[in-house]
Every structure is written in structure tokens, then in C-alpha cells.
Amino acid sequence: MLLYILKRVLSAISVVIVTLVASFALFFLAPTDPAGVICGPRCTPERLADIEASLDLNEPPINQIGAYMKGIVVGREYSSGGTVRECAAPCLGYSYTLGQPVTKLLGAALPVTISIVLGGAVVYLVVGILTGTIAAQVRGTSLDKLVVGSTLVVQSIPYFVFALLVALYATFLPDSGYHPFTDNPLTWASGLLAAWLCVGLTNAAAYTRYSRASMIEALGQDFVRTASSKGISRRRVVYRHGLRAGLTPVVTIFGIDLAFQLTGAIFTESIFNLPGLGQLTLRAFGQYDLPVLMGGVLIGSVVLVVMNLVVDIAYTFLDPRVRLG
């Protein structure tokens, strides 16, 4: 069991390192001119050379990536135009357009995105699994048909349209905006409520259908019949025996789906004006702010890998047959 978790952690770390090298290669060795962009329109050749030197752009690629990795571990300094900018470990580079270390920018944006994704997940998991389980129990009735029909309608609306509709019409919801959880959990929650409902309700449609299918299969299993033959209540049969089995495939889907949720957060952040990773990287993209882009990709991959790791480990607790492996 411990060995299994250790293996999963190691493979997760290697995934992150591969992503780091690959994205470094893509961004910093691309035929763009990062120093020129940083330098701006009124650039002098000296200043350009200065910037290039500070970004190690003249060094061979292997040294560049070495310096970058060293920065992650021990931090580094950037000097341009005579000023020296401190970039403490873990240093992911320095954004000249925003005049801040990338780590600091990401550190501010990450909690926003995670709040959106996880809060939304709570909404769609609870709503989806409950509705799906109820629909599975009344399979074939008009209530079941109504549930399946509405999930189809919700799923056929493009996500950004749905998000816009929520933003425009759900004016009774508290204004959205990000307030750190540590300041006041209540304002944190109320500022995110609209985003959560939007993420939650659109995805609940899919999760209702997964759960319904999974529960129909689970409720048809022999062990559910055995459970009924014991004389326990129908509710206990469904929610203890059926749901326990029906939930496992849903958790698996959830693990895979989290990656897409992270991407989806870009829309949600823009529409609800939440300063998360999506907004940060979108802006960086518009301004060729390569260090920020690079950091965004990296942190995105770390978040993804960690989330998948958590789901994998949760899975071993859900299914005792995996535990021995």
C-alpha cells in the first residue's frame, strides 16, 4: 500500500519535471524575441543586451534551463538597467511587464483557481450524484425521463453561454470577486458563489448521467440482491450497498475530468472577474510575458498531477481490491 503510494508520488514528480523541460523548450527556445518585448518600443541596444544577459538568453539552452531549475531550488537575482531584482526560491522567473516575481503572481492566482475548481466540484458532485441516484431508482418513470431530458438540455448549452447567462441574469446572487479565505471565509464564499453555481450546475448534468448509469448498473448487481435479502431497509440497500459500488466509476471519471475543469476555469475567471491562473496566463499571452506563461503552465501541471494523485489514492481507499496491488 505504502509502496503503491510512493510509486505514484515518484511518477507524479517525473511528470512535472518532463513538463517543465518541455515547456521551457517550447517557450524560451521559440523564435520569439522575449528581450525585445520586455525592452519595449523605445529600446536602446545597450538595454537590449542587458536584458538578454539577465535572462541568460545568450547562454546555451542547457545552461538556461539549468539556471531556471537552480532558481527554483535556491532563488536567483535578475539585474537590468542597473537595478537588481531579488527573486526568492522557488523562483520561477521574473515578470518585467508586471514587475514582480512569477512565483508571487502565481501564489496570488492559484488559490483563486483552486477555490473555483474545488468549490464547483463540490456542487456538481453533490447535485449530480444525488440526482443520478434518485433517477436510477425510479428508472423508466416520468421523473427519470425529466431528469435525463434536463441534463441533455443543460449539456447542449455551450459553457460560456451558460456562464454569461448566469452572470447577466442571476443578479440576486452576491457580487462576485475574490476575497482570500483567510480574511473572512464568508466573503470568500459569497464572492465565489456565482462561479461555483455556474461550474457546478453545468457539470452536474454530466455527473447526473454518469451516476445514473453507474447506479443502474450497481443496483442490478447480485450483491445488491443479497443486501435486500438481509432485511435491511431499501434506503440502506441503495445508499450503502449500491452507492458504494456505483460511486467508484464516478470517482475515476472525476479524476480525469479535473484537467478539463482547470481549463474551463479560464472562462469562469474572465466572466466572473476572478483573478485566477486563467486570467493571469491569458494576460501574459497577450503581452508575450513568457516567464509568467511558463510558470502558469508549470503550476497547472503540478496542480493536475497532485489532483490525480489524490484521486488515485482515494481510489485505493474506495476499492479494497486495489490495496494489495
Place this chain on the structure above:
Amino acid sequence: MSDQSIQAPHTVSRVPRTPAANEEAYLEVSDLQVQFPTADGLVRAVQGLSYSVPLRRTLAIVGESGSGKSVSSMAVMGLHDRRVARIAGSIKVGGREIVNMSDKELEGYRGGDAAMIFQDPQSSLHPYFTIGDQIMESYRAHNNVSKRKAKDRAIDMLGRVGIPNPRRRVDQYPHEFSGGMRQRAMIAMALVNDPKLLIADEPTTALDVTVQAQILDLISDLQRDFGSAVVFITHDLGVVAEIADDILVMYAGTAIEHGPVNKILGEPLHPYAWGLLESIPALTGEPQPLHPIPGSPPSLLAVPTGCPFHPRCEFKDRVGGDLCTTLKPDLIPRTGDLGRTSRCHLKEPDKVFETEVLPRLP
């Protein structure tokens, strides 16, 4: 047809096995009907099934696949979803009527007075709960005891069904058990509340031969200890001979022959039962060609009129007129032996069996 039941008393030597006073029926099924309305039409899975089982006796139910063995037993356990199955007739267990019992009452009945063992212990145990947890749940559903007490009971039961080291096994998951051990655990779970009625639906089919024999022994031993009425469903006539007191042969959702084991296996009276005997391979000597019953079981959407077996029956020409195709025979004593009944128009079936069928048997 009553004239056909009056036979010359040529079987005087046999003692009619009418249930004695101490053999009052514990389970009594009368004219049971189970139907499933489906998109293709009404599936008549069980029609007009009647039988009874006293305490301390084992009734084997045999019949081809689809003859309604499981569906009728699920009805006895009150396991059918009322939205899916239509049930009529009467099922009395210990004097209580099961058909139309309220859901609440059914909960107290299932797993308490009556318990069931299923065919495949692999799929019938929940893969995510420990064996002990599953046995304790059954016990606590009917006894208001602490978890600790329930666990002691589970360990005790595991020991009684012959699982070595029950104290350690109780915390293991089904996948850590072998097939035979899983079935033992299922049996422990079924018997945890001392049920007076035990239904075993092909409990050994999924197991290999040596394990099968052990499980059969276990069930008969436990029955002796617990004194319950047992309904044992099987395809295997060898198993029947070993474990049962009585046999009920089912065809197309109804009983076509019923009586004590030695009689029915030794001298069956129904052409379908003859076919069953011919279709079992001889246990000793050279392998012989099997004689499967020609034709296939009827569709339950359109059960044949008259005798449901008539499309496959080689003896229907012996019956006068078109009785076989128009009139469903009653389940009645066909010879002087009142302890056994069968559902066939054929006259003097015992003589036909002795002169024509017996010589062909392997």
C-alpha cells in the same frame, strides 16, 4: 380428469407419504403466479405453482433453465420489485402471508425467518465490505446488539461453517477468500439469524466438484442442527439424490411432478421427467451418448395451450382426442400412491415407464 386418478390399487405395498402431523408445512405456496409486463408482452414466469415444505425437510426444485425456479424462490423471499413483477396467489411462511406484505414487514421477514443463498458467491458478496461487516449487518438488522456482540456472532458463525481461523478471516474482504470459502461465508451470513426457511439457489454450481461435495455436506449438517425447512434449487440430479427428501420438477413456470426423492428419481411419472433422466450421463461405465430432451423450452410470452410440454412430448399420441393440446392437466396423484403428484393426461404412466422408458435409460 378425476377418473384418471382412480387407479387399480396395484401399489398397495407402498406406504403413501402424506405429511404426518408433526410435518406441518412451514412454507406453503399455493397457486403462485409471477408475471413481468414487458415491451414484448406479458412474461408468465410462474403460473399456478403450489408446493409445501415442512421443517426439517429439504425440497429440491429441478427443471430446465428458464422454468421459473429462481423467480418463484425470489417471490418466496419477497425479493421482487413490485414495480416490475406482478405476483398473485399465496405464499405462507410459518402461517404468515408474504404476498402483499407491506415493505416494512417484509424487511423483518427477509433474512430473519427466511434466508437465501445465491448461486455465485463471487458476485453475491459485496466486494467493498469485509466478510465480517456483511455478516454483522445481517445480524444487526434483526437483533438489537452492539457491534462487538455482532462481531463475536460473525466469528462464531464463520467457525461453524468450517472457515479456519475465523478471528482473522472476519476482517478480510471477499477477494481474499477462495470460491468455496466465499460460499461458506454466504451460508454463515444466511444462517446468522437462525432462519426457519433456507432457500439455496444453485449454491454449488459455481464451485468445483470437491468443493461442491463439501458445501452439500455442510448444508445438510447445518439443516440438521438448525432444523429448518430447506428449498434447494439445482440442475444436478446427482445433488438431488444426495441432499433432498422431496423433489419438485418445474416446467414452464409450473410444477409437473412432485414427490419423495427415491420415487421420483426411481420411477418418475411425467414424460418430461423421463426426458430429464435420459439426459443425465451414467455415472459409471463407458461414457454414453446423452439424450437431451428434443425441442426447446417454451416461450413464456406464449405458453402452449393445454399441457405446456405437448410440443416436445413423444407420448401425446397415446392420449385420446386432443386433450394434450387443449386441456392443462391437474397436478394430482396418478397412481395409487397419494404421496406423489404429476401433471399429465397419460394413462397408467407407471406401466409406460417400466415397459418403455426404463429399458432405454443409461
